[in-house]
Structures are given as C-alpha cells and as structure tokens.
Amino acid sequence: MGLDSIHPSFETRRHGRGAVETTYAAGIEEQDNLDWPETMTTHAWLVALPALFLLSLVPGPNNLLAASNGLRFGAGPAAVAVAGRITAFVALIGLTLVGLGALLAASETAFAVVKWGGVAYLAWLGVQTWRAPPLLAAAGPGTAGPSGLSRLAWQEFLLAAGNPKAILIFTAVFPQLVDPSLPTLPQLVAIGATFLATEWIVAALYALAGSRLGLLRSRARWARLPNRLFGSLFMAAAGLLATARRA
Numbered sequence: 001m002g003l004d005s006i007h008p009s010f011e012t013r014r015h016g017r018g019a020v021e022t023t024y025a026a027g028i029e030e031q032d033n034l035d036w037p038e039t040m041t042t043h044a045w046l047v048a049l050p051a052l053f054l055l056s057l058v059p060g061p062n063n064l065l066a067a068s069n070g071l072r073f074g075a076g077p078a079a080v081a082v083a084g085r086i087t088a089f090v091a092l093i094g095l096t097l098v099g100l101g102a103l104l105a106a107s108e109t110a111f112a113v114v115k116w117g118g119v120a121y122l123a124w125l126g127v128q129t130w131r132a133p134p135l136l137a138a139a140g141p142g143t144a145g146p147s148g149l150s151r152l153a154w155q156e157f158l159l160a161a162g163n164p165k166a167i168l169i170f171t172a173v174f175p176q177l178v179d180p181s182l183p184t185l186p187q188l189v190a191i192g193a194t195f196l197a198t199e200w201i202v203a204a205l206y207a208l209a210g211s212r213l214g215l216l217r218s219r220a221r222w223a224r225l226p227n228r229l230f231g232s233l234f235m236a237a238a239g240l241l242a243t244a245r246r247a
Helices: 009-032 041-058 061-073 075-097 100-106 107-130 147-159 165-174 184-219 227-240
Strands: none
Touching: 041 184, 061 075, 061 107, 061 147, 061 184, 061 227, 075 147, 075 165, 075 184, 100 165, 107 227, 184 227
16 A cells, blocks of 8 residues: 555655755756856966066156155155055046046047146156255155155055056056956956056065165265156156157
C-alpha cells in the first residue's frame, strides 16, 4: 500500500516541496554561474599604469609647485598639500565621466577662461616666488601649520583647476586606455583612481627633490638661487600655457 492511498495529498505536497527545492537549488546554481561584468583586466591595467605614471611625471606647473613647497616647507607638508591638486583632479575626472569634460574641451570660451585664469595665477606665483626672501641653511625649511597647509593645498587646487590641458588629457588620453569589449564607465573609474595615485606619488617625489635643493642655501650668495629658479620656471610655464590651443 502506497503513501498516496493513506494520504492523497502527500504526493502533491511532496511534489510541491520538491518543486520548490528544485527551483531554489536551480536559482543558487544560476546565481553562482552569473557572468558579472569585469571592471578592467589585469593586463589592460598593467598597460595603462606606465602611461599614467609618465603623464604624472611630466614637470608641469603643479609638480613645480610641489618642488617649490618642498624647498620652503619640507617634503612632508608639500606632499600633504597635494591633496588640493587631487581634489581638483577628482572634480575634473568627474566632469569627464558625465560627459561635461568633452563639452568644456570643445568650447572655445570655456577653454579661454580656464587658460587665462591659469596663466594669471602662474605668473603671480612666479613673481611671488622670485621676490620671496631667501631661506638660509641655518634656519632650515619653514614651518607650515594647519593654516599654512590649507594655503598650500589651496594653491595646488587653483593651479590644477586652472590648467585646461588637464581636461584635455582626461577626455583624450583616458579613452585610449579603455578596452572596448568591457563596460566603459568602470574602466574610466579605475583609470582615474590609478592616475590620482600615481599623481600623488610623483608629486611627493618632486617635493622630496625640492627639499634637497636646500643644500644650495649653505652659501649666502646662493641662497636666492632656488627662488629665482622656481620663479623663472613658473613664469615660463605661464608663457607656455598662454600659447596652448585646443586639440
């Protein structure tokens, strides 16, 4: 005698339970086999890394500022102040991700406003650095308290935000590093994060190199040389930025 004859609904419940269990198990198996989109392959990231590092390594205005701050305040405060630059670049990369970066890069008016604002600020930095009093070796590097660090970070921010070439880099170079077979947005986020990391590392190296120039202060007649050097470089960068044109 089967169980069906004892309780007619047993088979139904058994089949119903089995169906639920089968469906539930199938759902787990299907979830385990989902093909989640890949953000960026390791190979593509390793190819992009040296390109991004070289972009960061270029001795542009912000790296010159990091070296100058390293000379005057030491490598540590100069490296911390790079947070201002990173903040500006995060905003510019964000504009690029939502498509506004391309619009700004294509706008003659927007490009000109950002460019000439950057030129004016670079020229001002050059004059201020040139006229700054010399730092003698006996005095060592200056001190930068919380207010001083904020001022240095603000300088880094303004200089990065006032460079229209940064927007052109983000809109023209970053897409070249994207694998078209994978989703674009996650790759751009990964590329942007990697660039920010390399930018901070390189800036810290520039700050360290600038701090080593303090050896030139050992002689009074050379004490003004670093200020003259960086002041000239800032003004030269202003001249180069003034000649920049949209790609």
